[in-house]
Amino acid sequence: MQMPQPDASVLDRREAIVAALRQAGAGMVIDDAAETRAYECDALSAYRCPPLAVVLPGSTDEVARLMAVCHRLGVPVVPRGAGTSLAGGSMPTADAVVIGLARMNAVLEIAPGDRLIRVQAGRTNLSVSAAVDGQGFFYAPDPSSQLACAIGGNIGMNSGGAHCLKYGVTTNNLLGVTMVLMDGSIVELGGPMGEAPGLDLLGVVCGSEGQLGIVTEATLRILPKPSGARPVLIGFDSSETAGACVAAIIRAGVLPVAIEFMDRPCIRATEAHAHPGYPDCEALLIVEVEGTDPEIDEQLALIREIALSFAPVEFRESRSEDESRRIWLGRKSAFGAMGQMGDYICLDGTIPVSALPAVLRRIGELSREYGLAVANVFHAGDGNMHPLIIYDANAEGDLDRAEALGADILRLCVEVGGCLTGEHGVGIEKRDLMSDQYAPADLEAQMRVKDVFDPRWLLNAAKVFPLSVSASRREARPDPASHAA
Amino acid sequence: MQMPQPDASVLDRREAIVAALRQAGAGMVIDDAAETRAYECDALSAYRCPPLAVVLPGSTDEVARLMAVCHRLGVPVVPRGAGTSLAGGSMPTADAVVIGLARMNAVLEIAPGDRLIRVQAGRTNLSVSAAVDGQGFFYAPDPSSQLACAIGGNIGMNSGGAHCLKYGVTTNNLLGVTMVLMDGSIVELGGPMGEAPGLDLLGVVCGSEGQLGIVTEATLRILPKPSGARPVLIGFDSSETAGACVAAIIRAGVLPVAIEFMDRPCIRATEAHAHPGYPDCEALLIVEVEGTDPEIDEQLALIREIALSFAPVEFRESRSEDESRRIWLGRKSAFGAMGQMGDYICLDGTIPVSALPAVLRRIGELSREYGLAVANVFHAGDGNMHPLIIYDANAEGDLDRAEALGADILRLCVEVGGCLTGEHGVGIEKRDLMSDQYAPADLEAQMRVKDVFDPRWLLNAAKVFPLSVSASRREARPDPASHAA
Known part of the structure; x- marks a missing residue:
């Protein structure tokens, strides 16, 4: 740079x-x-x-x-x-x-x-x-x-x-x-x-x-x-299906307090690092709802109905404080776990929720084209992506390639109507991409x-x-x- | 002007x-x-x-x-x-x-x-x-x-x-x-x-x-x-007590969807105009909560407990759709009702909720000093006052006096840490008061x-x-x- x-x-x-x-x-x-x-x-x-x-x-x-x-x-x-x-x-x-x-x-x-x-x-x-x-x-x-x-x-x-x-x-x-x-x-x-x-x-x-x-x-x-909160963990056999499920939950008029997304590279790294007991699947969602117990039950029943229509490989509703803690444990240690896999760049492009399946598919293609692993862990409910690009800081040219891949992913976010950054800011990292976002x-x-x-x-x-x-x-x-x- | x-x-x-x-x-x-x-x-x-x-x-x-x-x-x-x-x-x-x-x-x-x-x-x-x-x-x-x-x-x-x-x-x-x-x-x-x-x-x-x-x-x-909503009407024998009750509800960590306030001049005008069946008291609050029935019950129980500690003259919880409609009827027709009392200026100064009792008292004093009636109907939960100053457009000098009173009330809002306008804007009405708000x-x-x-x-x-x-x-x-x- x-x-x-x-x-x-x-x-x-x-x-x-x-x-x-x-x-x-x-x-x-x-x-x-x-x-x-x-x-x-x-x-x-x-x-x-x-x-x-x-x-x-x-x-x-x-x-x-x-x-x-x-x-x-x-x-x-x-x-x-x-x-x-x-x-x-x-x-x-x-x-x-x-x-x-x-x-x-x-x-x-x-x-x-x-x-x-x-x-x-x-x-x-x-x-x-x-x-x-x-x-x-x-x-x-x-x-x-x-x-x-x-x-x-x-x-x-x-x-x-x-x-x-x-x-x-x-x-x-x-x-x-x-x-x-x-x-x-x-x-x-x-x-x-x-x-x-x-x-x-x-x-x-x-x-x-x-x-x-x-x-x-x-x-x-x-x-x-809030009086209480309860997460569910939902596993899927494809990232696109998980993305489509997020869009369906939002469209149905449920407003969970959080919908978090992790894909397989992220699930595996997290499991190895913190052992939260996650299923070994392509993608998982953690959906948390808040309120009194009856309100939580009502919201989770609707989320269950929507999720089941996407044929999940796992639907695990927390039944105890301890189980809630374990469901969140993996998500909360994800960044630490990724750090063990190598150096990484963490982007935070933001997209309309309805574009999630298409963007996840395209990120997978770009990852293969560049020959660099990309792990996804992000706030799916509001379309705030966090693709992590894994690279080796000691390998000649790896950082440059990772940055070029990152720029392509962020341009993709802008193309589908999103923006360069949901919360990390532009800083020095994305300053030259501002011309892609703005006239x-x-x-x-x-x-x-x-x-x-x-x-x-x-x-x-x-x-x-x-x-x-x-x-x-x-x-x-x-x-x-x-x-x- | x-x-x-x-x-x-x-x-x-x-x-x-x-x-x-x-x-x-x-x-x-x-x-x-x-x-x-x-x-x-x-x-x-x-x-x-x-x-x-x-x-x-x-x-x-x-x-x-x-x-x-x-x-x-x-x-x-x-x-x-x-x-x-x-x-x-x-x-x-x-x-x-x-x-x-x-x-x-x-x-x-x-x-x-x-x-x-x-x-x-x-x-x-x-x-x-x-x-x-x-x-x-x-x-x-x-x-x-x-x-x-x-x-x-x-x-x-x-x-x-x-x-x-x-x-x-x-x-x-x-x-x-x-x-x-x-x-x-x-x-x-x-x-x-x-x-x-x-x-x-x-x-x-x-x-x-x-x-x-x-x-x-x-x-x-x-x-x-939301799945449902239910209002309660709470009557008080003083505006200051009603204001103190609002602050107590917020402080207790309940977040109703609305807390509306009406004082006696406004209650009387509304009752004469739309006959909502309001009690004849100094001030009333309409507090509405949302959610599922059990959640509503839980919130209203806490609000009831807080309200009762302020010795209200009435605590009327809606038991039906029709009763809810009647509780809101008066509030929603308040501005129309005030129009029947005479010409009015409607201000919208906004203050910290904790300052409500003191500000309501001072507005009463100013009203007497100027010899102009002021009716209060407003969004109390977020401190968005709506004092209505009643005047006669055909009486020489009445508009000028009403405007001067309005300016004093808005300066009072600024003094207690609030601002000139919560939602109506500055427009032409408050442009010269901007120097009171800003350096x-x-x-x-x-x-x-x-x-x-x-x-x-x-x-x-x-x-x-x-x-x-x-x-x-x-x-x-x-x-x-x-x-x-």
């Missing part, structure tokens, strides 16, 4: 820049080469580059002071939550200061009566739910990385998760943010009501991948915990909105937009050498 | 403009003064002004041709759905061409398997649900005007409704739009997945009150109809986003933003006289 050259005039001023950051007295400054290496990549670990420096502020005001310094000195900034991005969303460049939110993890307010919690943006996803669990509430979006990933990153990527079929993704559960703009000014968007008169800038911030500002605090919708005028409109928030393109630049398309904007930066440190 | 002067250089070219519109061959053109009067106002009928002309196109391409003509000639455009805006969102100016979507009401696609319907934007809200009812689905946002209001207007105002406590407002149920920009170009935002990589311009379009473009087609999320830098950021979409401020101008704040932008329009007709 092509990487833009760092700004030499910034590199030349490294010492002065670090001194100015320290002088701002706004958080721990890390510039030792051994220590900045801990920040050289995120979960897209095929690409690495240590930043110029890392700063870990402790408050919104400190973030504002740091941003003002970087703005004055013309230094690029890369925001970082927990660094779990799979698309390189928080990968540094050599000329950038990473502003990391790891220390900002406090709960600021819990208001069950207003169905909200307010937290600092460095707080992990799971610990948000944990903070309101005792009061009978939870925070719905649940990415696989929820133990580690930060709410700030969730907002940047508009993260989803297994349970988003019913509850929606981050944008459906976000009420307001405090955000620091590149020039150091602090804005409040949304609020306890989640809506605001005039133009809804909160909506455009959610999913903006750190292009518009750094979110430091977030007000999140919390929901009452030039559409990209221009998006970039003009970025111009409004970050006119000098200092913030998380060279991401999201195709390098060739955004190049002229980045180059139009006023010469940073003219800024005295 | 202050109104900006129409652009004389546009009025002078009236005939040439109408001729150019006709020549575009893009829909029925109405310029006869008797007929344009039908479009002189929307549901904020205290303010009226016939437009220069009205055009009723039949397709997205026709809208694009009309917009291109107006753009070329420098003529302001006012988009109009069904004209049910309560905030003057589709009120014309004398120099504007109204582009009305009433003829564009087709269903373009129904895809239950993908949980979506695609319609033209002039289709009424209720007829969207009607189109998918037979397949067991519905479209969730249900504004009181749902029989008449158009989906395009719903998107412009981010409309809610009684059932939005559980299902969210328009932005939570909108997947994509086709939109025509002021220069006549056509853009697609979102899509069947409802999300898209890069910046989420769909989010900023929803609720943008026709400031960014004219939405001509929309892809909407449809949901499976100058916040308004500037919003206006710069408008600049991106409509650099000449021709589209629904002089709305949403305070007149004094947006004046310089509107005046910076290139002289329309320089545009040959």
Whole structure:
């Protein structure tokens, strides 16, 4: 993948820049080469580059002071939550200061009566739910990385998760943010009501991948915990049949809280790794429904009727807490299991549910054409695919081939009416595919909105937009050498 | 209310403009003064002004041709759905061409398997649900005007409704739009997945009150109809107690599909008008829960327990379809009933639920200070107030006093952490209050986003933003006289 050259005039001023950051007295400054290496990549670990420096502020005001310094000195900034991005969303460049939110993890307010919690943006996803669990509430979006990933990153990527079929993704559960703009000014968007008169800038911030500002605090919708939940596991002798069953369930008007899909490569790897006792079949679905026991029974009866019409090789309804845990165990350990099979790229193209059978068939063909294994494990109910392309990082050219296969799969998603990313973001991984998704005028409109928030393109630049398309904007930066440190 | 002067250089070219519109061959053109009067106002009928002309196109391409003509000639455009805006969102100016979507009401696609319907934007809200009812689905946002209001207007105002406590407002149920920009170009935002990589311009379009473009087609999320629903009516001897009960229900982790509130003036007017058999008390709540019968029973048992701890004067659980219909009858005829009491302004400030008791008390005090009756009927569960200020349009100065009282009530909503409008929009009604909600830098950021979409401020101008704040932008329009007709 092509990487833009760092700004030499910034590199030349490294010492002065670090001194100015320290002088701002706004958080721990890390510039030792051994220590900045801990920040050289995120979960897209095929690409690495240590930043110029890392700063870990402790408050919104400190973030504002740091941003003002970087703005004055013309230094690029890369925001970082927990660094779990799979698309390189928080990968540094050599000329950038990473502003990391790891220390900002406090709960600021819990208001069950207003169905909200307010937290600092460095707080992990799971610990948000944990903070309101005792009061009978939870925070719905649940990415696989929820133990580690930060709410700030969730907002940047508009993260989803297994349970988003019913509850929606981050944008459906976000009420307001405090955000620091590149020039150091602090804005409040949304609020306890989640809506605001005039133009809804909160909506455009959610999913903006750190292009518009750094979110430091977030007000999140919390929901009452359901009385109960129960999964079923359904095995099929073909992926297309499993895909057709998903579409039939949705079409019938049942709304499970999750419909998860795993294909044979994924089932086998998972079975070897975590021994969940899955059947050895071509594809399986985990369908979970929520509610009181009678409601669960009613929904599962309908799902059973639909599933049986597709001649499944297995229909296993959980009869106990322990069985539920085992049904989910394989799904939850799938990514870890795949990691044992080799290196992998995890895509997250999203398609209309009705296109699932055709897309799964075509992915199988592409996998054979490229000679690279592809395992599928994904949120089928909302069409959020997660094809994992297995490759060998030590084999010459394997990564390039895997990336080319990934690009073909994502183009296929766009062709059938879907989009490049359901929740991982564009980052560096998919920036050049944005021209497949959007016409030039559409990209221009998006970039003009970025111009409004970050006119000098200092913030998380060279991401999201195709390098060739955004190049002229980045180059139009006023010469940073003219800024005295 | 202050109104900006129409652009004389546009009025002078009236005939040439109408001729150019006709020549575009893009829909029925109405310029006869008797007929344009039908479009002189929307549901904020205290303010009226016939437009220069009205055009009723039949397709997205026709809208694009009309917009291109107006753009070329420098003529302001006012988009109009069904004209049910309560905030003057589709009120014309004398120099504007109204582009009305009433003829564009087709269903373009129904895809239950993908949980979506695609319609033209002039289709009424209720007829969207009607189109998918037979397949067991519905479209969730249900504004009181749902029989008449158009989906395009719903998107412009981010409309809610009684059932939005559980299902969210328009932005939570909108997947994509086709939109025509002021220069006549056509853009697609979102899509069947409802999300898209890069910046989420769909989010900023929803609720943008026709400031960014004219939405001509929309892809909407449809949901499976619940198995059943049942309301309870709970009467209280004070509004504050009713408000406290709402907060307690939400805090306890119950999520009814609706919690509606009516106070004594509203109960009395409704009883006289529609005879729903309501108790004569200070305030009542209608709480509706959904699900299977056992689930409904469980939720209502908990609601009963909470309600009884507030010593209600009545707790009436519906025991039949007919009783459910009667419980809702009063609420649904409330606005009609209030119309019989006199002229009224209907506000829609939104507040945190926990602030309900204090805000209701303060509204009572303000009502006495101003000597104007205020009736309250609103979506209490999500804090979306609807104070109705009763006045006499024929009494000198009454409208001004009612507006001043309304402004005080809305400032109160902002003070307690709420916002000016939950679903009606800012329009002309609340534009000058936007400075109470936002700091100058916040308004500037919003206006710069408008600049991106409509650099000449021709589209629904002089709305949403305070007149004094947006004046310089509107005046910076290139002289329309320089545009040959």
